[in-house]
Amino acid sequence: MSDMHPAFSDFARGVTTETAFDVLVIAKQLKAEGKKVVELEIGDSPFPSTTNGAQAGIQAIQDDHCHYGPSIGIPEFREAVAKYVNDEYGLDVAANNVTAGPGAKIFETLFCEAFINEGDGVLVFSPFFPTYPPNIDRRGGRIVYSELKQENAFRPNLADIEKFVNEDPNPKAIFINTPHNPTGGIATEEDLKGIADLIRGKDIVVFADEPYDQMAWEGQHHSLLAQPGMLDQCVSCYTFSKSFSMSGWRLGYAVSSERIINMIAKLTNSTLSCIPPFVQMAGAAALNNDRAQRDEYMAEFKDRTISLATKLNELDGVNCLIPGGTFYVFPNVAEICNRHSITSHGLALYLLKGADDNFGVACLGGECFGDAGHGFIRFSTAEPPELIQEALDFLPVAWSNSERIQAFLAENPQYQLETPYPV
Numbered sequence: 001m002s003d004m005h006p007a008f009s010d011f012a013r014g015v016t017t018e019t020a021f022d023v024l025v026i027a028k029q030l031k032a033e034g035k036k037v038v039e040l041e042i043g044d045s046p047f048p049s050t051t052n053g054a055q056a057g058i059q060a061i062q063d064d065h066c067h068y069g070p071s072i073g074i075p076e077f078r079e080a081v082a083k084y085v086n087d088e089y090g091l092d093v094a095a096n097n098v099t100a101g102p103g104a105k106i107f108e109t110l111f112c113e114a115f116i117n118e119g120d121g122v123l124v125f126s127p128f129f130p131t132y133p134p135n136i137d138r139r140g141g142r143i144v145y146s147e148l149k150q151e152n153a154f155r156p157n158l159a160d161i162e163k164f165v166n167e168d169p170n171p172k173a174i175f176i177n178t179p180h181n182p183t184g185g186i187a188t189e190e191d192l193k194g195i196a197d198l199i200r201g202k203d204i205v206v207f208a209d210e211p212y213d214q215m216a217w218e219g220q221h222h223s224l225l226a227q228p229g230m231l232d233q234c235v236s237c238y239t240f241s242k243s244f245s246m247s248g249w250r251l252g253y254a255v256s257s258e259r260i261i262n263m264i265a266k267l268t269n270s271t272l273s274c275i276p277p278f279v280q281m282a283g284a285a286a287l288n289n290d291r292a293q294r295d296e297y298m299a300e301f302k303d304r305t306i307s308l309a310t311k312l313n314e315l316d317g318v319n320c321l322i323p324g325g326t327f328y329v330f331p332n333v334a335e336i337c338n339r340h341s342i343t344s345h346g347l348a349l350y351l352l353k354g355a356d357d358n359f360g361v362a363c364l365g366g367e368c369f370g371d372a373g374h375g376f377i378r379f380s381t382a383e384p385p386e387l388i389q390e391a392l393d394f395l396p397v398a399w400s401n402s403e404r405i406q407a408f409l410a411e412n413p414q415y416q417l418e419t420p421y422p423v
Contacts, residue, residue: 184323
């Protein structure tokens with residue numbers, strides 16, 4: 001027998017994934033072995049799916065809405081979405097500006113298929129959601145990074161966008177994520193107006209990734225689609241995962257011009273056939289009837305997120321912005337990392353595996369979201385407040401224990417910090 005294996009493609013061999021899922025596996029394994037772990041690594045809602053949505057989904061299955069539907073989405077779902085985004089963001093769109101997807105992540109892929117040719121420039125803000133690069137790489141796009149900075153509240157830098165639009169040999173697309181994962185930064189209405197003014201009328205299109213649209217803590221979330229002329233230069237994507245606690249239902253939608261939506265639906269047809277009609281009926285019911293329950297969930301997230309950020313900021317060696325949105329907190333721990341010569345993701349894994357035999361905290365090093373995340377760690381606030389408090393009490397004890405950190409580094413030398421982070 002030969003041990004010859006067919007070679008994977010260059011793309012597949014280089015593909016990167018979302019580290020949160022890798023850390024999740026370790027956390028679940030440690031829990032199975034009897035360790036108490038507070039899981040602050042993954043961005044899932046701890047609440048049950050909203051009531052009317054869930055009941056409508058069950059009813060739809062009982063009524064046998066379990067067959068093929070249109071690739072673009074069923075009419076009642078598209079109508080419910082159009083009404084919802086018009087109400088929430090002051091848009092003026094119709095059902096024909098909407099297409100359904102299994103969550104929002106697929107639209108990264110379909111957007112790139114719709115617009116990116118080999119060598120096209122794509123501006124990505126860093127830190128970034130980890131699936132952006134592989135989706136851009138699939139099409140041979142050329143990524144240009146713009147660093148989001150803590151001193152600018154992690155808002156997009158318009159000077160970098162202007163440079164990209166005017167100086168890149170082939171500028172084609174901009175990925176923007178607001179409220180921003182992992183930093184909690186918000187692109188303000190002024191930022192969005194600036195972006196619209198820079199790209200209007202040019203052959204440049206924006207992927208607006210807005211899964212945290214209901215988690216803007218300092219006021220109303222704004223969409224680039226509301227800016228004049230942006231409907232044909234922007235694809236805005238949303239999900240039911242965060243706002244309606246429906247992550248496992250796999251439902252999301254994109255909003256854009258009719259021309260772009262029809263193209264994305266055509267690409268959906270060639271990859272996914274359709275989104276289950278009963279899932280879309282659940283989503284429509286949630287949009288129409290569960291906004292009060294959604295708001296209760298969001299209020300709880302706001303309290304947890306602002307409370308965690310405030311308490312982290314009081315710890316020695318931690319510099320934490322109060323996030324403008326999302327249910328993530330992104331403290332700067334560069335001082336602690338430098339003190340122990342450990343990378344930020346090393347510090348995160350130490351908190352999970354090495355700091356204590358019986359207790360651990362699962363979180364992510366900022367570099368899981370690109371180089372610009374070095375020196376930060378990301379916590380989600382999906383655990384109950386009493387567990388978050390246990391994690392908070394644990395942190396200063398864990399990262400002042402030099403002996404245990406050095407023992408962890410001896411076993412995991414890949415997390416040795418070679419060059420100190422800027423503080």
